[in-house]
Amino acid sequence: MSVAFKSAVDDAVLDELRAITGDNDRVLPNLTSRVNRTRVPAPFPVHRWSEFMPDVAVLPVSAEEVSEVVKLANRLRIPVVPRAGGTGLADGAVPLRGGICVDVKLMNKIREIDLTDRTVTVGPGINMLKLNEELRPHGVFYPDDPASYPCSLVGGRIGTGGWSLLGARFGHTRDLVISMQVVLPTGEIVEIAEGGGRKLRKSSTGLTLKQLFTGHQGTLGITTEATLELVPRPEVEFAAFFAFDDYMKAYRTTGALTKSGLATLAGVVLFDEWKLRYLRRDDEAYIPQPGWVRAVVAVAMYGTRAEVEPASRRVMELGRSEGGKYLGDEISEGDWASRHDRYATPLHGRSRDGQAVPMSWHCEDAALNYSVLPQVREEWHAIVERYIDRYGIFDDWGMFAYTSGPYKPWADYLVEIDVGIWEQRLDDESWAGWVACKREIAEVALKYGGSITACHGATREGDAELVPSEMGSAWEVVKRIKRALDPNNVMNPGKQMLDEAYE
Amino acid sequence: MADYSPNGDGELQREFVERWRDNAYGCFSSGHKFCREVCPVMQVTRNENHTPTAFHADIVAMEKGVVSVADVADDYVHCTQCGACELRCPNTLFTGDFYRHRTRTVDVVKAMRALMVATGNEREGWKLWNERLADGTNEPVLGDVPVSQEHVRDWADGLDLPVGGDTILFVDCEAAFYRTSYARAFALLLQRAGVEFGLMREQWCCGGPAAEMGYVDLARKHAEHNVADWRAVGARRILAPDPHDYIAFTEDYPAYFGDAYDFEVVLGVELVAELVRDGRLALTEPVERTVTYHDPCRLNKRKGVHEAPRELLRTVPGLEFKDVDHVTQWSYCSGGGAGLPIEKPEITAEISRRRVARAEALDVDALVSACPWSERPLSQAADGGLEVMDLFELVARSAGIEIGGAAHGPAGVEAGGGG
Numbered sequence: 001m002s003v004a005f006k007s008a009v010d011d012a013v014l015d016e017l018r019a020i021t022g023d024n025d026r027v028l029p030n031l032t033s034r035v036n037r038t039r040v041p042a043p044f045p046v047h048r049w050s051e052f053m054p055d056v057a058v059l060p061v062s063a064e065e066v067s068e069v070v071k072l073a074n075r076l077r078i079p080v081v082p083r084a085g086g087t088g089l090a091d092g093a094v095p096l097r098g099g100i101c102v103d104v105k106l107m108n109k110i111r112e113i114d115l116t117d118r119t120v121t122v123g124p125g126i127n128m129l130k131l132n133e134e135l136r137p138h139g140v141f142y143p144d145d146p147a148s149y150p151c152s153l154v155g156g157r158i159g160t161g162g163w164s165l166l167g168a169r170f171g172h173t174r175d176l177v178i179s180m181q182v183v184l185p186t187g188e189i190v191e192i193a194e195g196g197g198r199k200l201r202k203s204s205t206g207l208t209l210k211q212l213f214t215g216h217q218g219t220l221g222i223t224t225e226a227t228l229e230l231v232p233r234p235e236v237e238f239a240a241f242f243a244f245d246d247y248m249k250a251y252r253t254t255g256a257l258t259k260s261g262l263a264t265l266a267g268v269v270l271f272d273e274w275k276l277r278y279l280r281r282d283d284e285a286y287i288p289q290p291g292w293v294r295a296v297v298a299v300a301m302y303g304t305r306a307e308v309e310p311a312s313r314r315v316m317e318l319g320r321s322e323g324g325k326y327l328g329d330e331i332s333e334g335d336w337a338s339r340h341d342r343y344a345t346p347l348h349g350r351s352r353d354g355q356a357v358p359m360s361w362h363c364e365d366a367a368l369n370y371s372v373l374p375q376v377r378e379e380w381h382a383i384v385e386r387y388i389d390r391y392g393i394f395d396d397w398g399m400f401a402y403t404s405g406p407y408k409p410w411a412d413y414l415v416e417i418d419v420g421i422w423e424q425r426l427d428d429e430s431w432a433g434w435v436a437c438k439r440e441i442a443e444v445a446l447k448y449g450g451s452i453t454a455c456h457g458a459t460r461e462g463d464a465e466l467v468p469s470e471m472g473s474a475w476e477v478v479k480r481i482k483r484a485l486d487p488n489n490v491m492n493p494g495k496q497m498l499d500e501a502y503e
Numbered sequence: 504m505a506d507y508s509p510n511g512d513g514e515l516q517r518e519f520v521e522r523w524r525d526n527a528y529g530c531f532s533s534g535h536k537f538c539r540e541v542c543p544v545m546q547v548t549r550n551e552n553h554t555p556t557a558f559h560a561d562i563v564a565m566e567k568g569v570v571s572v573a574d575v576a577d578d579y580v581h582c583t584q585c586g587a588c589e590l591r592c593p594n595t596l597f598t599g600d601f602y603r604h605r606t607r608t609v610d611v612v613k614a615m616r617a618l619m620v621a622t623g624n625e626r627e628g629w630k631l632w633n634e635r636l637a638d639g640t641n642e643p644v645l646g647d648v649p650v651s652q653e654h655v656r657d658w659a660d661g662l663d664l665p666v667g668g669d670t671i672l673f674v675d676c677e678a679a680f681y682r683t684s685y686a687r688a689f690a691l692l693l694q695r696a697g698v699e700f701g702l703m704r705e706q707w708c709c710g711g712p713a714a715e716m717g718y719v720d721l722a723r724k725h726a727e728h729n730v731a732d733w734r735a736v737g738a739r740r741i742l743a744p745d746p747h748d749y750i751a752f753t754e755d756y757p758a759y760f761g762d763a764y765d766f767e768v769v770l771g772v773e774l775v776a777e778l779v780r781d782g783r784l785a786l787t788e789p790v791e792r793t794v795t796y797h798d799p800c801r802l803n804k805r806k807g808v809h810e811a812p813r814e815l816l817r818t819v820p821g822l823e824f825k826d827v828d829h830v831t832q833w834s835y836c837s838g839g840g841a842g843l844p845i846e847k848p849e850i851t852a853e854i855s856r857r858r859v860a861r862a863e864a865l866d867v868d869a870l871v872s873a874c875p876w877s878e879r880p881l882s883q884a885a886d887g888g889l890e891v892m893d894l895f896e897l898v899a900r901s902a903g904i905e906i907g908g909a910a911h912g913p914a915g916v917e918a919g920g921g922g
Contacts, residue, residue: 050569
């Protein structure tokens with residue numbers, strides 16, 4: 001077994017890192033730099049903080065620096081954990097064995113805006129909202145739009161294989177990355193595309209490597225530059241929210257909307273009764289809906305006026321076809337505009353006896369087909385209910401189903417159950433309970449032919465153990481690829497059961 | 504690496520954690536770290552230690568015994584207390600009213616800095632600065648040039664301003680000693696409009712900067728002096744043209760004195776806008792310039808004041824005003840606040856450089872601000888290219904007033920340091 005070992009960072013290594021960067025301020029072995037690169041905003045066992053700290057953080061400014069750092073790590077078998085925004089919801093950037101945290105936030109430059117071949121080339125440390133501020137004067141935008149749009153960074157989006165709220169129309173992160181530069185676990189800098197050609201969207205030469213390097217959770221390398229899609233800025237944005245007195249009516253309406261064939265459809269979101277109950281906890285700020293509302297369907301379209309205006313009439317017909325009640329322009333426009341901020345606030349956390357307590361947000365993000373949504377919903381809520389009863393520090397924040405197929409919204413959903421966790425009360429027993437809860441949720445997804453995760457990554461305790469069974473007969477191929485590219489298991493070791501590649 | 508064992512700063516640290524822990528958890532447990540990309544310091548350093556979220560996470564880590572105040576002290580220097588993070592916090596934006604919750608990052612930073620002072624973890628530059636403040640009663644704005652009581656009213660030479668009265672004009676140290684044209688322009692505008700006001704008998708620094716750097720006792724001492732001086736002359740109404748003073752008088756002082764603090768505090772820019780609106784000041788002289796406006800953080804982000812300055816700019820004849828909305832400007836800053844230029848002048852300079860570059864991209868020939876603390880670093884960043892103008896100075900010019908005074912310190916003074 002060849003596994004990188006923990007805590008091999010000594011003064012000699014620090015000296016080498018300083019020599020690579022030529023800047024002591026970008027090699028940070030001090031405690032607070034490590035403490036602040038330990039967790040991501042997912043529930044975290046705060047009582048075990050020190051177990052997850054890297055030994056040193058390095059802030060490179062170039063691919064060459066990243067390459068030299070990784071070569072050093074590979075030579076000395078030191079774990080490397082890439083970190084961009086550190087805003088993921090599944091621990092991809094959480095070090096499991098210490099080592100060197102390669103934090104790419106300083107690599108946030110825009111290298112090239114090509115308005116002719118419609119690409120923008122950026123460093124992995126840039127944020128999408130900031131990127132779009134720069135693109136706006138050119139009449140184009142980069143439509144990768146997760147809930148974390150104002151804070152997540154392009155490198156993390158690529159590493160986790162991100163999902164976009166507008167993916168049904170514009171594609172998700174992997175569809176929007178045209179090519180990239182990657183530092184492999186052995187330190188080589190390689191250009192990864194469909195075939196060759198940094199700005200080509202489709203090729204059949206060689207192997208299509210690009211997909212391999214999106215969504216690997218930092219286990220196959222570090223993206224140091226990415227060439228991204230530029231999309232014409234839509235003339236029109238249309239959003240409509242419909243209320244239902246019954247989940248199944250909302251479910252069927254969702255199906256009708258997604259199968260409508262409207263090409264400008266950017267997303268359909270189905271909120272269930274638990275989610276509405278959660279949002280109504282703040283009755284001043286959220287949809288002050290009457291008690292009969294048990295489900296809501298939100299639809300968004302983006303495109304030219306010539307397309308969206310007639311299509312919006314069809315959406316209004318379909319939205320009402322099963323008895324849906326349109327919630328009006330104000331709620332529709334306002335809620336869609338605030339979609340990044342609103343649906344998982346920690347302040348809505350409630351203890352079992354109804355006290356408001358700040359709770360951390362776990363967002364389970366299985367990928368499931370349309371046909372199984374109602375059944376999974378019932379089983380997931382039942383699981384969470386049992387754990388709430390037993391531990392008293394969890395809270396059911398309800399479920400969403402979002403369209404997930406890129407350009408093909410009709411059959412795939414990112415299905416999310418949001419669970420609040422009162423981190424202040426976590427101890428070993430309740431943490432173990434939480435991990436067990438997660439595992440049960442993930443097992444249900446697999447039972448119904450789904451995947452543990454549509455976007456966050458199966459990198460957490462409770463999910464990770466199930467990766468080999470989800471991958472099934474392909475798991476052997478995964479292990480061979482991992483071992484071939486990372487012979488010493490230095491790249492984000494311990495994630496997704498990939499240690500099995502070295503057994 | 505050796506295992507860390509927290510040295511614990513004892514009782515004070517425990518009290519601090521007790522006081523701030525729950526507010527910190529509100530941030531810590533949020534999945535949305537939307538404050539980071541609007542933070543002017545984070546935009547420059549890109550260091551996760553310097554993010555508003557880290558300032559809260561550190562408190563949680565402190566509670567768990569993972570870090571102590573000595574470990575985190577340098578991180579908390581990296582803040583201008585501009586308040587952008589609080590505005591962009593989803594907790595504050597969407598559920599804050601309902602839960603009466605506000606993410607209080609500015610207060611957290613101030614409290615941590617106070618803890619740094621109390622536990623012997625103070626920063627060298629701030630220590631010196633505050634020692635000099637304690638010696639001289641006015642902040643050492645000018646580096647090597649003496650700042651003293653004797654000269655605190657020099658800016659008003661020839662204006663024939665009385666001392667005392669019902670309404671007192673409080674002139675910020677930066678304006679009294681460095682950008683004297685700012686103070687003169689404001690006073691002359693009031694005189695022109697027939698507003699009666701006097702100066703203090705002995706004006707000390709407002710104490711706000713000391714409080715921002717964690718020197719709470721010194722800040723309080725200054726507040727007590729100033730309030731006693733106001734009371735001694737029977738003042739009821741305090742005019743605060745400088746946004747930093749306005750914060751001190753409307754946030755710090757009420758916290759010190761409670762209900763006994765019953766002064767009416769008037770913000771300069773709102774008063775001038777009102778005088779123009781009411782026809783008591785006529786802006787008749789055209790100013791043929793193309794300008795944009797810098798929203799000073801303490802007006803826009805801390806106090807929600809963004810309309811009055813724009814109203815004035817739209818009233819100046821001849822002026823072409825290319826506006827950038829105040830929400831976009833949440834992520835703009837000069838870097839001049841909360842003592843940052845004293846400890847980290849390179850970060851202030853870079854924040855200002857970026858702000859000036861944004862103005863230049865609008866194809867304007869001047870950047871107008873309304874805060875003297877921003878005007879020094881912005882002017883230095885512009886380095887003779889784009890002109891950095893002050894709003895009162897611009898308005899006074901349009902009112903046909905000859906201002907006098909200096910925009911960049913008395914002749915021969917080395918610019919730098921800031922305050």
